[in-house]
Amino acid sequence: MSNQKPGLKPTKPVVWNDPKYRAIFFQAVLALGLIYFITTIIGNTLTNMEARGISTGFAFLSEKAGFGIMQTLVDFSAQSSYGRTFIVGLLNTLLVAVLGIFLATILGFTMGVARLSTNWLVAKMATVYIETFRNIPLLLQIFFWYFSVLRTLPSPRESLSLGFGAELNVRGLYLPSPVPETGFWLSVLALLLGLAVMFFMRRWAKRRQEETGKRFPDGWASLGLIVGLPLITFLLSGQPLDFDYPELRGFNFKGGITMAPELLALVLALTIYTGAFIAETVRAGILAVDHGQTEASMALGLKRGQAMRLVIIPQALRVIIPPLTSQYLNLTKNSSLATAIGYPDLVNVFMGTTLNQTGQAVEIIAMTMAVYLTASLSISYLMNWYNKKVALVEH
Amino acid sequence: MTDKHVQRPDLPPPVSEVGAVGWLRKNLFSSYVNGLMTLLALWLLWQFLPPLLDWALFSANWSGETRADCVGEGACWVFIANRMDQFLYGFYPAQLYWRPNLAGLVFIALMIPLFIKSFAWKNWLGAAILIVYPFIAYLLIHGGWFGLSEVETSKWGGLMLTLVLSAVGIVASLPIGIVLALGRRSKMTMFKSVCIIYIEFWRGIPLITVLFMASVMLPLFFPEGSDFDKLLRALIGITLFQSAYMAEVVRGGLQAIPKGQYEAAASLGLNYPKTMAFIILPQALRLVIPGIVNTFIALFKDTTLVLIIGLFDLLAIIQLALTDAEWLGFDTEGYVFAAAIFWVFCFAMSRYSIALEAKLHTGHKK
Numbered sequence: 001m002s003n004q005k006p007g008l009k010p011t012k013p014v015v016w017n018d019p020k021y022r023a024i025f026f027q028a029v030l031a032l033g034l035i036y037f038i039t040t041i042i043g044n045t046l047t048n049m050e051a052r053g054i055s056t057g058f059a060f061l062s063e064k065a066g067f068g069i070m071q072t073l074v075d076f077s078a079q080s081s082y083g084r085t086f087i088v089g090l091l092n093t094l095l096v097a098v099l100g101i102f103l104a105t106i107l108g109f110t111m112g113v114a115r116l117s118t119n120w121l122v123a124k125m126a127t128v129y130i131e132t133f134r135n136i137p138l139l140l141q142i143f144f145w146y147f148s149v150l151r152t153l154p155s156p157r158e159s160l161s162l163g164f165g166a167e168l169n170v171r172g173l174y175l176p177s178p179v180p181e182t183g184f185w186l187s188v189l190a191l192l193l194g195l196a197v198m199f200f201m202r203r204w205a206k207r208r209q210e211e212t213g214k215r216f217p218d219g220w221a222s223l224g225l226i227v228g229l230p231l232i233t234f235l236l237s238g239q240p241l242d243f244d245y246p247e248l249r250g251f252n253f254k255g256g257i258t259m260a261p262e263l264l265a266l267v268l269a270l271t272i273y274t275g276a277f278i279a280e281t282v283r284a285g286i287l288a289v290d291h292g293q294t295e296a297s298m299a300l301g302l303k304r305g306q307a308m309r310l311v312i313i314p315q316a317l318r319v320i321i322p323p324l325t326s327q328y329l330n331l332t333k334n335s336s337l338a339t340a341i342g343y344p345d346l347v348n349v350f351m352g353t354t355l356n357q358t359g360q361a362v363e364i365i366a367m368t369m370a371v372y373l374t375a376s377l378s379i380s381y382l383m384n385w386y387n388k389k390v391a392l393v394e395h
Numbered sequence: 396m397t398d399k400h401v402q403r404p405d406l407p408p409p410v411s412e413v414g415a416v417g418w419l420r421k422n423l424f425s426s427y428v429n430g431l432m433t434l435l436a437l438w439l440l441w442q443f444l445p446p447l448l449d450w451a452l453f454s455a456n457w458s459g460e461t462r463a464d465c466v467g468e469g470a471c472w473v474f475i476a477n478r479m480d481q482f483l484y485g486f487y488p489a490q491l492y493w494r495p496n497l498a499g500l501v502f503i504a505l506m507i508p509l510f511i512k513s514f515a516w517k518n519w520l521g522a523a524i525l526i527v528y529p530f531i532a533y534l535l536i537h538g539g540w541f542g543l544s545e546v547e548t549s550k551w552g553g554l555m556l557t558l559v560l561s562a563v564g565i566v567a568s569l570p571i572g573i574v575l576a577l578g579r580r581s582k583m584t585m586f587k588s589v590c591i592i593y594i595e596f597w598r599g600i601p602l603i604t605v606l607f608m609a610s611v612m613l614p615l616f617f618p619e620g621s622d623f624d625k626l627l628r629a630l631i632g633i634t635l636f637q638s639a640y641m642a643e644v645v646r647g648g649l650q651a652i653p654k655g656q657y658e659a660a661a662s663l664g665l666n667y668p669k670t671m672a673f674i675i676l677p678q679a680l681r682l683v684i685p686g687i688v689n690t691f692i693a694l695f696k697d698t699t700l701v702l703i704i705g706l707f708d709l710l711a712i713i714q715l716a717l718t719d720a721e722w723l724g725f726d727t728e729g730y731v732f733a734a735a736i737f738w739v740f741c742f743a744m745s746r747y748s749i750a751l752e753a754k755l756h757t758g759h760k761k
Contacts (some may be wrong), residue, residue, distance in 0.1 A: 376599035
């Protein structure tokens with residue numbers, strides 16, 4: 001017979017103290033509040049728009065726009081539709097973003113490494129660059145390059161020659177454009193072939209090294225395949241590539257590729273501003289790799305360059321890449337400042353001119369925001385995936 | 396006997412290892428490549444520094460009243476001096492400058508004790524600066540009470556407006572950001588998803604579209620007849636935008652608090668609001684002060700965008716002054732001046748944030 005008393009049963013809280021019911025209650029309140037808020041706003045907006053005679057819906061996208069755009073990557077004329085202005089703006093935004101990302105990455109990596117240089121003067125100069133341009137508003141930098149530098153350049157008649165047929169003047173930067181002639185496809189084919197062979201050769205070289213320990217000079221071989229092979233083909237097939245040089249005709253340059261001063265100022269400012277941030281990211285990434293790693297690779301007998309390439313950089317990249325992509329995103333979002341100097345990006349063309357002409361603020365702002373949101377969310381989704389993939393498995 | 400060991404004095408170190416020569420060899424010419432880079436860097440400096448200094452200092456015009464006083468090749472700082480009042484206060488009436496000045500002095504006076512180590516009431520003073528001071532500043536600058544004449548916000552401008560925009564943006568977004576950060580870590584799905592959607596939405600779009608929305612769409616959202624000040628619209632947009640960034644900063648602080656703190660609070664019988672208010676947030680917010688300063692720097696630079704919706708902050712008012720027919724052609728001076736002001740503010744704040752980070756992390760770092 002046991003005289004152990006039955007354990008006390010936990011008391012059940014009263015309904016309004018039970019966390020489960022509380023959670024349901026609070027969430028219901030939030031849901032109701034949100035529904036009320038959203039319906040009020042939609043109701044207000046609809047009445048306000050009706051009162052001002054603004055039509056709703058996306059029918060305006062197929063209407064004739066009736067204005068011209070200074071720089072377009074696809075065909076566009078005043079006869080084109082408002083929907084087309086969206087495409088033109090989007091492509092121009094992408095153009096700035098791609099150019100900016102490419103150049104800012106180069107500048108940022110160079111400056112980030114330079115700041116860690118053992119050369120005192122180089123390190124100090126990189127520091128001055130980073131600390132100066134990081135702390136000045138981007139819009140101010142855009143204005144400076146546009147109004148103070150590019151708009152004060154000489155007229156086309158006194159254009160500055162930069163060599164290789166490139167010309168810089170107040171109307172923009174003129175570059176020679178390559179014109180492929182018959183037979184050029186052979187060189188392209190050689191390049192593709194070289195890339196394919198390089199891929200298989202690297203796999204073979206790696207397997208052989210793992211099995212026998214013998215090294216294959218794959219760096220030189222790759223260089224030969226992707227540079228040498230196309231170059232030889234190009235020379236053998238009689239150099240089938242011509243350049244269209246910009247030439248002064250009348251008051252302006254004709255031919256070649258033209259970069260308008262607006263585009264140039266925007267790309268310059270975005271590159272220099274974002275480059276400073278990327279440099280800091282790179283520096284932090286390299287510093288995050290423990291010094292023991294360098295010492296260990298020295299102890300294994302790796303040369304300095306090999307230690308960098310095989311040990312330090314792969315580990316630094318793990319730290320660098322997530323903040324680097326958020327810098328790329330920032331650059332893309334910041335490219336919307338184009339509107340301040342009149343470069344026809346998405347915000348300027350679509351949210352500016354098209355909105356002013358049609359008055360359909362809600363649809364247009366929603367579409368513009370959707371573009372930036374899609375870009376941000378998809379990139380941050382990719383980043384999370386990447387982070388999970390490269391994350392160190394710690395015990 | 397004669398082999399007695401005699402300590403000889405140390406030889407001096409080789410000339411190539413110490414002093415100026417040693418320093419140069421070590422830091423500038425340690426290898427051929429380094430030597431080459433040093434020479435290249437020196438050449439670059441030689442190309443750019445002397446003309447720059449000459450333009451900005453030696454050949455510059457410092458004194459005078461009119462455009463005619465600007466002769467020669469150098470910068471015309473007369474232009475800046477001439478417009479200084481406008482750059483600082485916008486179109487604020489000149490005889491009332493003492494009001495924003497007083498507001499600024501009060502702020503500085505309130506801030507000083509925060510830097511004194513032995514001052515015991517730091518938390519209370521900090522709270523007062525965040526909650527009470529904005530109203531004092533508003534009453535002073537805007538006026539319209541106690542015999543102070545009213546100055547509409549359309550007359551505010553220059554550096555004053557830049558400071559107002561960024562300070563209000565931070566102060567107003569802090570409480571919203573805290574709520575959002577707590578919501579994002581909530582176990583209730585509804586709260587969590589609403590907060591995530593809010594944060595990711597505002598972080599995904601550029602500030603310029605937010606300002607456009609605030610100036611074009613906000614009036615549509617409210618019942619007819621409700622009229623909004625342009626400045627207020629910009630402030631609403633900035634606050635909505637900034638609170639999402641603030642939420643992420645605060646979330647970082649919340650994540651840094653070890654689980655034991657929550658468990659300790661629970662074992663003491665504290666409920667959720669008390670746990671947060673007395674245990675978690677005081678620790679988390681202390682940790683995120685550097686992060687808040689960093690978002691403040693970003694916002695301070697971003698306030699320049701209000702120029703696009705027609706407010707006259709420091710950059711916009713300089714841009715306006717550049718179009719003055721009497722003072723055409725001094726763009727560079729204007730931009731350099733604006734850049735210098737922004738730089739001093741941002742650089743000082745970033746140094747402060749770094750120092751604070753070092754201080755807060757002593758012995759705390761994992």
